[in-house]
Amino acid sequence: MTTAQRGRPGPRRTLTAEAIVDAALRLLDRRGAEAVSVRGIAAELGVAPNALYTYFPDKSAVLRAVVDRLVGEYDPAALADPARPWRDRLHGLALSLRARLLAHPGAAGLLLGAPMDGPRALALGEALLELLAGAGLDERDAARASYLLIVYVLGAIALEAAELDPALPVPPEADRVAARRAALDAVPEETYPRTAAAARTVSRYITTEQFRWGLDRVLDGLAVKG
Amino acid sequence: MTTAQRGRPGPRRTLTAEAIVDAALRLLDRRGAEAVSVRGIAAELGVAPNALYTYFPDKSAVLRAVVDRLVGEYDPAALADPARPWRDRLHGLALSLRARLLAHPGAAGLLLGAPMDGPRALALGEALLELLAGAGLDERDAARASYLLIVYVLGAIALEAAELDPALPVPPEADRVAARRAALDAVPEETYPRTAAAARTVSRYITTEQFRWGLDRVLDGLAVKG
């Protein structure tokens, strides 16, 4: 599109879709998901609320654009290096996606709320399919495997993000583990003995290590190809 | 709405937490997530909006109770039968959970939005841990495996629900497949060749079969135990 607004007097051109997404993400990080209102974004940009409707049809389109922006923030180097084994590259992709999304817990909560059909989400899916094809999977298996991997990675991120306060900076991993263990400790032992026991045994629950472990189980399952 | 205008003047006792969750779920099914307002639920119950605050501290607590109600709707028989192999029982659990949650797409969208700490979610986690222990996993592996399974099952359900119109009855699977394929067909082939190709090869994308396939890959990975 990008209508070249040559020297004409007319409109002001103070906004761009990009700037709106930026402002929404800033608000999301600073004050959490429910602070992200059309009016709040507009105030952040110093414009009237309805100015946004020139660039997006409605609020949910803004939120989808925010998600797409973040989904595009994986490390491309993780995919490109042909010297690395395919499992390593998938690890790199998944871990960089998780790291970048968990840095914005408010946005991570939006991940599975709407279909991801933005350009960056499509590019990610395409890259994933290419990687799996390179790993030797045929078209059908690659499609299935990519869907499974997306489910795992996004599900894990969303589940982790749900436990974070979206208005606070993400606490260090040790604190998150401690919080999780405290929550498990609070579970009544008579009613849920095994759940309560998990507080004692699982020392690294909901962490990078659990994420990697799960990813490896999924990749093992894919290699087996049953 | 059965207003119990019974004799005594005192408190009316026209509501229960249960009735509020019922009303919220009805609204969710009929008109989608964004129609579920405190005022809407109250109107559904024939009561003033602020009456709900006697039973729930805020709106999000009502929504969490709705999610917990649905999470409790798995088939207990799927778990109980000791004659069935453990993989079969896990399949039964996952499939019944998926079927029941996808019947309420509006609610499924709330699944990963908040931590699931309701009593039914705890009971489900406990049942899952028990099942995995029965399958021979030690405490640590059972905890990790249960987390992985929860991520997969809830992630898959949420991702599927995101593509459904929450205000409409869930369409038959064939229609959902057709819609998915049409979406893939619309992807520009020059930019995303492999994604576009998926429209031709994946005939059962996003269906019960894909769900089962993914579940089997995950279970394969767990059996391998890396």
Add this chain to the structure above:
DNA sequence: ACCTGAACACCGTTCAAGT
């Protein structure tokens, strides 16, 4: 084409009051 002010039809939540 792009932005504004004003308005419409809503929200969630609080509070004092009635029973």
Add this chain to the structure above:
DNA sequence: ACCTGAACACCGTTCAAGT
């Protein structure tokens, strides 16, 4: 204890108008 009416401080979106 339970529910109400009224009010507060918000929403998303639309519309006519100005440039």
